[in-house]
Structure formats: structure tokens, C-alpha cells
Amino acid sequence: MHIPDGILPAQVCAAGYAITGLATWYSLRQINSRPDPTAEIPKASLLTAAFFVASSIYIPVPPASVHLILNGLLGVMLGYFAFPAILIGLFFQALVIGHGGITTLGVNAAMMGIPAMLAYHIFQSRHTLGKVLTEPTRTGLFAFLGGTLGLGIAALIFLALIIFNIPAELDAGAERAAILALSIAHVPLALIEGLFTAMLVLFVRRVKPELLEG
């Protein structure tokens, strides 16, 4: 789902960097206002490594194959650390693996990072919205929603960005059909990542619950 160099017009790339700049500033400000800003760095750093590797893990969803993104999982687990973590992960993916690009780094970070922040808020809302549910179910369900919607919203942003930027020379109908097919292939992936997020969160809740109180 990474947008490579040369696909989007320069204005969109610049706007992506502007949004990413704002989101990074906001995240770092939130982190800095904590009593101990460095306390969560080990967790954030390890999950950045997981995010970096995840895009090399392919899951076949016939007829296409999609790779893991894990942005929803990072949002649920890291809170405001998720945005800088995704930005750093994407930078190394562009540089080392060749996924995404340097000109589109801003667009990709905004596309995956902002849904990650939403995923964090979805997961945190379990305390207010999930009162009717009993404890393990509540945490599991909201982690699943965070993981699934984090990726789902990112896929929708991808769809919109690409569909509104089809060059005039291309056969727009064929390109739209291909984009829709790829986006639909992300539905099972979103469910898989949601399940994975829920499993990880439930495991962490059992062994080290304080890690979830971000």
C-alpha cells in the first residue's frame, strides 16, 4: 500500500509533507508533556522494528497478494509514539527495502500514521464506550477495532489519493477497476491485522498490563 515515487503530482507530495510535519509536531508535543517522555521509547523502538519488517511479509489474497502494514497495531500499542514510529519505519523501508519513496514519504506517513492515531483513540474509548462488556472481551474487542479500522482507514485514504490522481494519459476505467480490486484485497488483511492486534493486546494484558496504559 506504499505509494512509490513518481505516482503522485508534486503538490500532493508537498501537502503530504506538510500534514506529516504537523502530525509529528503534535505527537512530539503530546509525548513531551508526559512525566517521563522517554519511558515508552523501548516499546516504541521495538514496534518500529516490527513495522519495518512487516511490509516484507506477504499474505496471498487471491488474485493479488498484500503485505502486512501493522499501523493500527502500532496505534493501539503506542499511542502518540505511533506517528514518529511509522515515519521512521517508512523512511527505512523506502531506503532499504524499496517500499514507498522519499518524495512520497510525507504522503505515506500521513496515510498510515493518522489512522494509527485514530486507532489509539478507538482503543482508549474502551473505558467509556465498552462498559457493558466484561473485561477481557472489552479490551480484545476494542483492540480488534483499532487494528482493523487503522488499516481500513489507511486503505480508504490510499484509494482516494490514487483515484483522484490518475494521469490523463492512462485508461481511467481500467485503472479504477485495478485500484478497487487492490483495495478490496485489503479487507481480509484488515481483519487479519485486527485479530493479530487483539491477540497481542490480550497477551500483553496478561503478562504486563501496565504496557497498555499509554
Next chain:
Amino acid sequence: MTGALALGMVGWGLPVLAHGLTLDHRWVNSVEVQATFETGEPMVQAQVLVYAAGNPSEVWQQGTTDDQGRFSFVPDATLPGNWEVMVRQAGHGAIATIPVGTVSTAPANGSKPDMTPGVEVGSAPNSLISPITNLSPVQRGITIGSVIWGLIGTGLFFARGKR
């Protein structure tokens, strides 16, 4: 024609990588472009746009890749320079720059067959970060491992401070 085919056999260009997609090309009597995903699957029915040298704003030829992810075209020998081939599908794509020039002298070692003046096609990866394509699997593994170790090391460093 025979000479052109023989050159084609040895003329695989460097792959161009962009988001899990490689775009190889070779010269037969025409330029053949092969679009492959990182997983090895061919990029089937992808749209191909060919831009002639010196005119990057106007599409010179348009088409789609076949079931093997291949597309071929015959560049106009009267337009030497860097031709660009763009392959796109669903927001994924790559651009290959193919230098096309007139053949003026025969190779010094004489090992290549004689050809009538025509087009000579080389290849150059067109990417902001082209070195990725030149890394061997071992080098790539070490690079990826270094990044992972850097991140784990950062984690360990800050975890140590807490004790």
C-alpha cells in the same frame, strides 16, 4: 535481425525497483519490458506508457502488459536519447529509462555480430534510491539486519536508563 536477437539474449537490463515491483527490459529487435512484482508474480494487464527521448510530456506509445507481464515496442531510431517506459497498475508502478542511440562504431573486440546502424539500447535504473537494486541478497540482508539492530539497540539503551 539475427544480430539484434543475439544482442537481446545478453542484453537484460538492471531491474528498477519500486514498491515490490521490478521492471526489466531487454533489446530484441525491439525493447521488451518485463514487469514483475517483488514476489516474482508478473504484473498482468498493467498499463504501459512509452515516452520518446526529449518529449516527456507526450505519450509516444501506449499499451498493456501481457499474461507474463511483458510489453515490447520498437523505438524510433531517429530519436536518440533517454526513452522512458512507465508501467502502472493500481497506484503501483515503476519507470525505466532506456538510452536509445545510433550505433556508430563496431565493438573493438569484434565479439558482437555486425549490425546495420540501428538502435542501441542500454539501461539505467531510474530511482531516487537506485542502490537498492544493486545490492546482493547478502548485502541487503546485512542492511536490513543493521536497521533492525539499530532499533532494538535504541530500545535497549532507553530500557537500561530505567533501571
